[in-house]
Amino acid sequence: MSQTETISDKDQSQTDEDRPIIVKGARVHNLKDIDVEIPRNKMTVVTGVSGSGKSSLAFDTIYAEGQRRYVESLSSYARQFLERMDKPDVDFMQGISPAMAIQQKTTSSNPRSTVGTTTEIYDYMRLLYARIGHTISPKSGKEVKKDTTKTAIEELHNQFDEGTKFYVLFSIPEHKEKRLEDELRVLKEKGYPRLLHIDDESILDLTTDDVDPDDINPKNYRVLVDRLILKDDDDTRTRIAGSLETAFQEGSGRCSVKIRDGKELNFSERFERDGMEFTEPKPQMFSFNNPFGACDKCEGFGKVSGIDEDLVIPDPEETIRNGAIAPYSGEKFSKHLRDLIKVSARYSLPIDTPYQELDDEVKEIIWEGKDEYIGIRPFFEEVKSQSYKVHMRVFYSRYRGYSRCP
Amino acid sequence: MRKDALYVKINDKHIGEVAEMTIGHARDFFENLELSEFEKEVAEQVLFEIRKRLKYLDEVGLSYLTLNRLAKTLSGGEAQRISLANSLGSSLIGSLYVLDEPTIGLHPRDNDRLINILKSLRDIGNTVLVVEHDPEMIKAADNIIDIGPFAGVHGGEVVFSGSYDNLLEANTLTGKYLSGRKEIPVPEKRRKGSGKTITLKGAMENNLKSLDVDFPLEKLICVTGVSGSGKSTLVHDTLYAAIQNQMGTYNDEIGKHRKVTGTNYIDSVEMVDQSPIGRSSRSNPATYTKAFDGIRDLFANTRQSKIMGYEPGHFSFNVPGGRCEACQGEGIQKIEMQFMADIELTCEECGGKRYRKDVLQVKYRGKNIHDVLNMSVSEAIEFFVDEERITNKLQTLEDVGLGYLKLGQSAPTLSGGEAQRVKLAKFLSKSAGDSTLYFFDEPTTGLHFEDIAKLLDSFNELVNNGHTVIIIEHNLDVIKCADHIIDIGPEGGFAGGQIVATGTPEEIAEVEESYTGQYLQEVL
Numbered sequence: 061m062s063q064t065e066t067i068s069d070k071d072q073s074q075t076d077e078d079r080p081i082i083v084k085g086a087r088v089h090n091l092k093d094i095d096v097e098i099p100r101n102k103m104t105v106v107t108g109v110s111g112s113g114k115s116s117l118a119f120d121t122i123y124a125e126g127q128r129r130y131v132e133s134l135s136s137y138a139r140q141f142l143e144r145m146d147k148p149d150v151d152f153m154q155g156i157s158p159a160m161a162i163q164q165k166t167t168s169s170n171p172r173s174t175v176g177t178t179t180e181i182y183d184y185m186r187l188l189y190a191r192i193g194h195t196i197s198p199k200s201g202k203e204v205k206k207d208t209t210k211t212a213i214e215e216l217h218n219q220f221d222e223g224t225k226f227y228v229l230f231s232i233p234e235h236k237e238k239r240l241e242d243e244l245r246v247l248k249e250k251g252y253p254r255l256l257h258i259d260d261e262s263i264l265d266l267t268t269d270d271v272d273p274d275d276i277n278p279k280n281y282r283v284l285v286d287r288l289i290l291k292d293d294d295d296t297r298t299r300i301a302g303s304l305e306t307a308f309q310e311g312s313g314r315c316s317v318k319i320r321d322g323k324e325l326n327f328s329e330r331f332e333r334d335g336m337e338f339t340e341p342k343p344q345m346f347s348f349n350n351p352f353g354a355c356d357k358c359e360g361f362g363k364v365s366g367i368d369e370d371l372v373i374p375d376p377e378e379t380i381r382n383g384a385i386a387p388y389s390g391e392k393f394s395k396h397l398r399d400l401i402k403v404s405a406r407y408s409l410p411i412d413t414p415y416q417e418l419d420d421e422v423k424e425i426i427w428e429g430k431d432e433y434i435g436i437r438p439f440f441e442e443v444k445s446q447s448y449k450v451h452m453r454v455f456y457s458r459y460r461g462y463s464r465c466p
Numbered sequence: 467m468r469k470d471a472l473y474v475k476i477n478d479k480h481i482g483e484v485a486e487m488t489i490g491h492a493r494d495f496f497e498n499l500e501l502s503e504f505e506k507e508v509a510e511q512v513l514f515e516i517r518k519r520l521k522y523l524d525e526v527g528l529s530y531l532t533l534n535r536l537a538k539t540l541s542g543g544e545a546q547r548i549s550l551a552n553s554l555g556s557s558l559i560g561s562l563y564v565l566d567e568p569t570i571g572l573h574p575r576d577n578d579r580l581i582n583i584l585k586s587l588r589d590i591g592n593t594v595l596v597v598e599h600d601p602e603m604i605k606a607a608d609n610i611i612d613i614g615p616f617a618g619v620h621g622g623e624v625v626f627s628g629s630y631d632n633l634l635e636a637n638t639l640t641g642k643y644l645s646g647r648k649e650i651p652v653p654e655k656r657r658k659g660s661g662k663t664i665t666l667k668g669a670m671e672n673n674l675k676s677l678d679v680d681f682p683l684e685k686l687i688c689v690t691g692v693s694g695s696g697k698s699t700l701v702h703d704t705l706y707a708a709i710q711n712q713m714g715t716y717n718d719e720i721g722k723h724r725k726v727t728g729t730n731y732i733d734s735v736e737m738v739d740q741s742p743i744g745r746s747s748r749s750n751p752a753t754y755t756k757a758f759d760g761i762r763d764l765f766a767n768t769r770q771s772k773i774m775g776y777e778p779g780h781f782s783f784n785v786p787g788g789r790c791e792a793c794q795g796e797g798i799q800k801i802e803m804q805f806m807a808d809i810e811l812t813c814e815e816c817g818g819k820r821y822r823k824d825v826l827q828v829k830y831r832g833k834n835i836h837d838v839l840n841m842s843v844s845e846a847i848e849f850f851v852d853e854e855r856i857t858n859k860l861q862t863l864e865d866v867g868l869g870y871l872k873l874g875q876s877a878p879t880l881s882g883g884e885a886q887r888v889k890l891a892k893f894l895s896k897s898a899g900d901s902t903l904y905f906f907d908e909p910t911t912g913l914h915f916e917d918i919a920k921l922l923d924s925f926n927e928l929v930n931n932g933h934t935v936i937i938i939e940h941n942l943d944v945i946k947c948a949d950h951i952i953d954i955g956p957e958g959g960f961a962g963g964q965i966v967a968t969g970t971p972e973e974i975a976e977v978e979e980s981y982t983g984q985y986l987q988e989v990l
Contacts, residue, residue: 073777081562081593089622090619090621090622091613091622091623092623094613094622094623094624095624096611096624096628098593098595098609098611099593099608100593101588101591101592101593102588102593102594102609103526103584103585103588103594103596103606103607103608103609104593104594104595104596104608104609104610104611105596105597105598105603105604105607105609105610105611106596106597106598106610106611106612106613107597107598107599107604107610107611107612107613107640107914108612108613108614108621108625108639108640108914109614109616109617109621109867109914109916109917110637110867110913110914110917111619111623112613112614112615112616112617112621112914113613113621113622114597114613115566115597116622117564117611117613118564118595118597119564119566119597122562122564122595123562123564123595126562150743154489156562157560157561157562157592157593158552158560158561158562159561159562159563159564160558160561160562160563160564160567161563161564161565162546162549162550162553162563162565162566162568163546163563163565163566171774173536173538174533174534174535174536174537175489175523175528175531175532175533175534175535175536175537175540175548176485176533177537178537178548178552179515179519179523179548179551179552179555180515180519181492181520181533181551182533184483184512184516184519185481185484185485185516186481187510187512188512188513188516189474189476189481191508191509192476192501192505192508192509193474193475193476193481193510194474194475194476195473195474195475196473196474196475198473199475204473215795258860261814307499331844338473341471341474345471345474346474346481363874370722375724375725377724413908435900
């Protein structure tokens with residue numbers, strides 16, 4: 061004991077930097093009361109023949125003690141969730157830092173865990189996509205954007221010169237249970253009595269003109285909010301903004317601007333383009349572990365089980381006649397092969413050509429069937445339907461595989 | 467991934483496309499993103515984190531992995547290197563990192579990169595402790611602790627501690643091998659083999675580029691290549707699975723290939739991998755190699771046993787009779803603690819001796835059956851010296867370098883490398899005769915030079931007995947001793963999957979494009 065004290069006294073005087081990790085009297089497993097000193101901030105290799113006690117020293121002594129001391133420092137509440145650790149059989153150990161073991165273990169057997177998720181790269185990617193990703197419409201290949209009054213005004217200034225006259229409009233609201241007559245009445249009560257015909261720009265006034273609702277095709281008319289002239293001064297800007305805002309509000313997120321004797325521009329506060337509504341990117345949307353983001357079919361697994369084409373046609377260089385289709389090679393199902401040959405003769409299909417050189421049309425017949433020939437896919441459907449029989453189940457499982465989720 | 471999530475793109479790529487990239491490609495992608503000023507500000511932090519992580523993953527030699535590669539399909543070494551990259555990313559300082567043989571499964575080319583990473587971990591202010599056999603790693607260390615001199619009870623002492631230069635002078639096994647005073651010799655002659663081959667045609671699973679490969683029989687064949695080049699896919703998933711399938715043994719998935727010929731020249735195939743030899747704590751090296759049967763007979767034939775009427779069965783701890791019934795012969799009792807970890811206590815009844823008191827009275831040369839189970843293999847060989855039936859089986863364990871194992875050590879406590887060698891020992895003890903094709907996946911994992919030398923002897927014995935051995939290996943000492951090398955590459959992942967060279971080690975060393983060849987040149 062006196063020896064240990066002198067060591068610690070001596071070390072107190074040294075700076076942290078060069079105070080080594082000292083192990084004295086380690087007897088874990090087969091270690092024979094050994095003393096070791098490991099210099100700090102250096103790379104130390106422990107070597108020796110297998111079974112000599114390298115791991116006993118590195119893991120079961122030094123790492124275990126580091127881990128144990130760390131756990132001891134936690135509150136008793138936290139400790140109850142951790143495994144109780146035994147003190148390694150050592151006389152004295154000093155200078156242990158918080159220890160981290162990097163072992164050769166596959167850390168998780170979770171089928172959803174990937175390289176991207178374990179390294180957290182994927183989490184950051186989700187965030188990145190949610191923040192700066194551009195939603196591209198699959199129809200036009202153009203970006204989907206949300207319009208605001210501000211972007212709408214900018215758009216107008218970009219496209220048109222000052223002094224351009226235009227109308228701020230929104231579509232006639234359509235509710236399921238309401239008739240057009242009622243809709244028009246509500247509009248009138250709200251203070252939007254004027255309708256603009258989209259083509260000839262004639263204005264109908266619901267208060268003064270006598271309108272028969274049946275004559276109005278709501279597709280051709282818009283509700284007029286304001287008539288304005290484009291100018292780049294604060295007053296006009298405020299007025300345009302106000303009108304657009306009203307139009308957005310009344311048109312439940314959508315409005316349009318019609319240039320006098322010109323085209324109509326559509327704006328939407330919703331996230332949509334080309335008539336499709338898109339979901340605004342959120343980090344959860346990109347997670348295949350979250351029902352919000354996962355594919356409906358494979359639940360984010362990326363693979364679906366089904367018949368594996370490579371198992372059915374194990375050697376694409378074989379011809380049909382020589383048994384390229386493996387499930388037909390057995391005695392029991394050779395009937396289907398004979399059917400196929402009959403059908404092939406009728407339509408003069410090339411059954412002596414290697415499978416891989418066949419046209420897609422011929423493959424289609426092979427897979428989907430024609431006349432009395434059943435086809436591989438319907439054949440397996442039939443097999444599947446008889447899966448209460450053990451041999452059918454075994455047969456089916458021979459050709460089952462995971463294929464990529466469509 | 468749902469559809470609308472895929473409409474969201476950055477630089478024309480949706481998140482699914484990015485996830486399919488390899489780490490190397492993804493790194494390029496994120497380094498070269500073109501963003502507007504506004505986006506740059508928003509993304510700066512996030513991009514920094516992504517780039518940093520990708521950089522470390524690339525540096526630990528994993529650039530061939532795709533981001534959506536499932537974690538459970540990673541090899542142990544790959545998983546270890548990912549967690550290494552993660553720790554680098556966390557940039558903690560003042561900690562102690564303890565690593566368990568990080569070079570396992572790495573081609574020599576990747577070793578240098580790994581060493582640099584460990585050095586950078588040290589340089590930012592951490593202490594690094596590595597358990598390792600790799601000469602390069604030992605050379606790079608600031609301080610070396612050599613434990614030995616031998617295994618098990620003959621080890622456990624510090625035989626050397628100090629710098630690399632001093633180790634070279636030191637009179638330890640490691641020192642002798644490193645300084646070249648002792649070495650695994652390059653065989654003078656390569657075996658000719660039987661002239662017959664097994665031929666695999668059109669292998670195209672994963673990254674394999676429709677390979678046609680010949681495996682000459684009755685030779686020691688080494689399949690080499692950098693990590694991720696497709697070695698395991700070729701040998702494990704395709705050749706082994708296909709042969710098994712032809713032999714009619716059930717196998718679930720077979721790698722894509724056109725055909726395999728020549729399987730009629732062999733009688734059986736055996737895969738000797740690092741999976742545990744049994745989850746049961748009742749299995750141990752003695753029972754696995756069947757040496758225990760002989761030992762039990764021996765005890766049953768002692769005079770004492772005959773007086774008491776004991777049969778061999780009384781000396782088994784797996785059937786009722788002679789075993790302690792309180793712990794059913796396990797020597798420990800497990801107490802389940804509900805939500806806490808199970809507690810293992812030494813059995814009170816037998817005091818951990820696994821047998822009934824009266825059975826323990828039976829002694830053979832002064833030792834009872836429990837004492838025998840506590841012997842190491844080496845000790846047991848000396849102890850049973852006249853009993854050939856037992857020593858024959860135990861000798862094979864000794865030959866594969868497992869002399870230090872205790873006969874009664876339960877199977878789940880064996881390391882992967884140990885389990886593999888116990889299996890190997892079992893095959894070695896089998897009588898020769900049929901021609902068997904053996905597969906080994908990195909058998910030198912976790913082995914010291916001395917152990918590798920022993921292992922090579924075992925391989926040579928197998929081949930000399932008319933068997934064929936196919937090894938996937940990175941260790942140059944094994945590669946240089948092979949009769950035939952198949953080098954896959956040139957790089958990992960998509961840039962691999964081709965045959966770079968085949969032939970004897972001397973022929974491979976001539977091939978400039980082969981990384982393995984370059985390293986072979988140095989050792990031949």
